[in-house]
Amino acid sequence: MKKYNSIDIIKFIMAFAVIAAHTHPLEQNENELYSLVIRMAVPIFFLASGFFLAMKIQNAKDNNEDYIGQIKSYLIKIVKMYVIWSIIYFPLAIYGYILDGTSFPYAILLYIRGFFFIGEHYNSWPLWYLLSTIYALVFILLCYKKKISLKKIVFIGLCISIISFSLDSLATYNGQLPNLLLLLQKIVKYSISNGRILQGCIYIPLGIYIYIYIYIYSHAELRDFLKLKII
Numbered sequence: 001m002k003k004y005n006s007i008d009i010i011k012f013i014m015a016f017a018v019i020a021a022h023t024h025p026l027e028q029n030e031n032e033l034y035s036l037v038i039r040m041a042v043p044i045f046f047l048a049s050g051f052f053l054a055m056k057i058q059n060a061k062d063n064n065e066d067y068i069g070q071i072k073s074y075l076i077k078i079v080k081m082y083v084i085w086s087i088i089y090f091p092l093a094i095y096g097y098i099l100d101g102t103s104f105p106y107a108i109l110l111y112i113r114g115f116f117f118i119g120e121h122y123n124s125w126p127l128w129y130l131l132s133t134i135y136a137l138v139f140i141l142l143c144y145k146k147k148i149s150l151k152k153i154v155f156i157g158l159c160i161s162i163i164s165f166s167l168d169s170l171a172t173y174n175g176q177l178p179n180l181l182l183l184l185q186k187i188v189k190y191s192i193s194n195g196r197i198l199q200g201c202i203y204i205p206l207g208i209y210i211y212i213y214i215y216i217y218s219h220a221e222l223r224d225f226l227k228l229k230i231i
Helices: 005-023 032-062 067-100 104-118 127-145 150-172 179-190 200-217 220-226
Strands: none
Touching (some): 005 032, 067 104, 104 127, 150 200
16 A cells, blocks of 8 residues: 555644644744644544545455455544543533533533534543544445435535534624524523534545545546546
């Protein structure tokens, strides 16, 4: 299987961007370029996840193996990571509820909501990335099982991303809203908090598409057979 060391280098650099996003080491000197680089970090990690998943899928196809199994295997791996890290962060979640003076029954409801729909609790904000990846992989797995083409998967993911960014904007909007949008804003805030949880549904399929594009165009016989069209 071919290695892409340049992607690993970019991921290494973007890891510092993620740290910077949460710690603001250059808060007094931040500008538009700095903010743009910081905002690119999470999408790049999602794209890289999709890219390397596509390598496994294509390698399985080339060897007549179960490529659906590759997606399931990766999904199980991410679920295990999410559960393990949630257990590690659980004491912090309890501490956060104590600080807020939350009652025990309400704390249970908040934890369930955070675990399944938001991916974060007190001081455990990075876990949303894993939960978003889980939802994206479930989405991709269902599409592959339904024999939906990759182009359509990316298109559906794009539609989901529009919903995601719209929910983000709605959740953070502080101005006057019509009653219907105000009700929707409350539903979003008290359920998924914002649209961030859906972001993996566009970037991971797009990462898969990028790899397939490179794979096809690096194999002349396959490229000619498809007449320069991507599946």
